[in-house]
Amino acid sequence: MRLNYAGIVPLSTVDWRGKAATTIFFRGCPLRCTYCQNHPYLHGLNPVDLDFVKDQIKKSKPFVSAVVFSGGEPLMQDAIVPLAEFVREVGLAIGIHTNGCYPGMANELVKRKLVDKFFIDIKAPPDNPKLYGKVTGYGEYEAVKKTPEQITASLIDTLEIVDSCGMELELRTTLIRDFIGSREEIASIAAWISENIKNKEVTYVLQQGIPEYSLRESLRETQVLEREELYELGRVAKNYLNDVRIRTKENGEEIIFDSM
Template identity: 70%
Template sequence: MKVNYAGTVPLSTLDWTGKSAVTIFFRGCPLRCPYCQNYPYLEGVSLVELDFLKEQIKISKPFVSAVVFSGGEPLMQEAIIPLAEFAKILGLAVGVHTNGCYPERAAELVERKLVDKFFIDVKAPLDDPELYGKVAGWVEYKEASIAVKKNPEEITAAVAKTIETADTSGLELELRTTLIRDLIGNEREISRIAAWISEQVKNKEVTYVLQQGIPEHGLEEKLRKNRVLEREELLELGRIAKGFLEKVRIRTREEGEEII
């Protein structure tokens, strides 16, 4: 089996809070979020054998307690199933960073007990497909890219289904929103996202994270001049989210991860 591979971080303490992990990055993504910092992974083909990635995981095994699959979008590739199986055989916990567009593969991982934690992007209010499409790059790229196949209504439905699957599984769940000034992350938008999570997610142990987006590193050139939201602004938005949810955190380059 071939894998469209982007790279490996042999030892990461950032991709799963509280765990040391080997992080595998996959190429390919169905979205084109204008702020995406991993945009070199969105397209292109760099195929490797499945055994190559198994060896990458095996090499890191003495130093880590988990493997994290990221990207790009890892659930695009069927290879995530045998790789997760391999990680579990080695006694490693498995985490998946996902945009939520592939609920069927998320469900397969759950059913086969091959995942321990989902990290799911909630890019905008899920009850606002038009805004979600804008933040996910659908408006800009729907004509230019064959990758953006789902319309905004289909995207939001898929994300909601993936969250439901993760929620009912009883596994650890982290939902996160990346904040970009003048694109996504004002007080009303965060209130709507947090309220939706509060109403729809039964697991009250869910963690909601507000991430400080860095526009200068993003895909969209015209966005790169936007001023970064400061830590104090994220703290205030985190307090708003805290009005709906028990577990809220912010992540900034100034102070790293902080509990609200």
């Protein structure tokens, strides 16, 4: 079996906080989020044999406790199942970064006990398909075939699957000034999570988007949201959720302790 391979980080401490991990990047994604920093991975083919990736994992195994599948969108690829089986066989934990568009594959991995933690992007309020479509490039990029309603429905299905099994879950929203991440939008996302996710200890992270690397050129001159601005938005989310964090280049990950 072959997979559409983008690359590997043999040792990462940022893709699964608290663990040393090997991160495998897959090519391909059904979305075109306009702020995406990994846009070189969104398209193109680089098929490699599964054994090649297994060998890369074996080389890193003495130094890591986990493997993270990222992209692109890893759940697009059927090869993720046998690859996860291999990771489980060699005794490493498995994390998945996903946009939530493939609930069927998420369910398959959960049923087979081939994942330990999901990291799921919530790009806008799930009950606002129009805004979700804007963020994910619907109508702007021909590659986005799913409608905003289909995208948000798949996301909600994926969240229900993960939430129902009590698995460790991190939800994240990337913020770009004047594009996504106003106080009202963050409050709406956090309120939706509070109302729809049974796991009240779910982690919600506000990520500092870096506009200069965006897929859309018009965003690249946008001023980065400062750490203090993200902190205040984190306090907004803290009104609804127990575990809220921000991630910035300046200070790394910070836990929000007080609400607004």
